Amino acid sequence: MPEFRHRGGTMAAIKLFLSLFVGLCAYYFYSEETLSPEMVQGKRVLVTGSSTGIGEQIAYEFARMGAHLLLTARREKQLKEVAQKCLELGASSARYVVSDMNNLISAQNVIEEARNKLGGLNYLVLNHVGGSGGFRLFQGDMATVTSSMTVNFLSYVQLTVSAMTMLQESQGSIIVISSMSGRIGTPFTLSYSAAKFALEGFYSSLRRELHLQQINLSVTIAVLGYIDTDNAVKIVGDKITMKANPKEECAQVVVRAGVLRHREVIYPYWSQKPLLLLKEWIPGLLERLLDKFFIMENIR
Ligand SMILES: NC(=O)c1ccc[n+]([C@@H]2O[C@H](COP(=O)([O-])OP(=O)(O)OC[C@H]3O[C@@H](n4cnc5c(N)ncnc54)[C@H](OP(=O)(O)O)[C@@H]3O)[C@@H](O)[C@H]2O)c1
Ligand SMILES: *[C@@H]1O[C@H](CO)[C@@H](O)[C@H](O)[C@H]1NC(C)=O
Secondary structure (H helix, E strand, O other), X not given: OHHHHHHHHHHHHHHHHHHHHHHHHHHHHHOOOOOOHHHOOOOEEEXXXXXXXXXXXXXXXXXXXXXXXXXEEXXXXXXXXXXXXXXXXXXXXXXXXXXXXXXXXXXXXXXXXXXXXXXXXXXXXXXOOOOOOOOOOOOOOHHHHHHHHHHHHHXXXXXXXXXXXXXXXXXXXXXXXXXXXXXXXXXXOHHHHHHHHHHHHHHHHHHHHHHHOOOOOEEEEEEEOOEOOHHHHHHHOOOEOOOOEOHHXXXXXXXXXXXXXXXXXXXXXXXXXXXXXXXXXOHHHHHHHXXXXXXXXXXX
């Protein structure tokens, strides 16, 4: 009899556990807040590297929801066109500032511009990328390592440092565009991968510091797979066998996660998340899997 009671108790515990688990899953998948334009209407957004590619699409997403936009990159003509299109899509305002992120003073000036023109900042979207020298064998070129770390890491930190007061005042958000190359070492693009790993370290640590100080400032890290921007396709299109994912959907997913203040977003989720899990569990298998994607004849 006591044994029977014991079995009953175990069953009850299992049932309780299962219902809790199902409940949690349901909560996770369905109760998730939905994105509404009012959350973004009138908010002040800076998007770096917004003259083309994913940054351009992120700007359009914020524009459709009525944000005030400040765009930045090096090419004025492109920025002007993107700003114009932002207005057509419904932005409350759209400005741009020409700036080269290879220079940290320029990064500070961009934030000054945000302060002067927008009077504050709700979203800092760190997206620009450059200076990492294409997709080729690493041949000890220190200048490339230095420029990649400056453009792709240090300038992100500088922008963040300079914008910190404004972001705290607005209880705003930082959205950092990272990559699978910031989670898994990637051949032929060592300097880029190094900068992305550095971003992951800095911004995941910053998120904890802010939290422990009870500062309401969200940090969203976007871990992206291969996206079909003109530049990415030009650089790696004939060197890897992966299929590129649409930049428009990518921008949508990233902006949604940022506005909902999620800590992380992986896009495209179902093809990339398993790779991240494999990395911890069976790294050797992951390496063999990924090695098959490179078209070695086209890489020097
Ligand atoms: N596309 C992908 O497959 C992929 C995959 C994973 C992660 N990502 C990440 O997604 C983000 C956007 O990538 P993307 O493919 O959209 O790149 P992209 O099309 O090459 O655009 C890069 C942007 O950065 C700007 N930029 C480049 N060098 C700069 C500099 N020195 N100073 C200031 N701005 C500079 C460019 O404008 P100007 O030339 O006018 O300066 C452009 O607006 C990056 O963080 C990238 O690492 C992309
Ligand atoms: C944190 O900031 C967001 C956006 O400004 C706001 O919606 C939320 O209520 C704030 N949370 C707390 C705990 O103050």
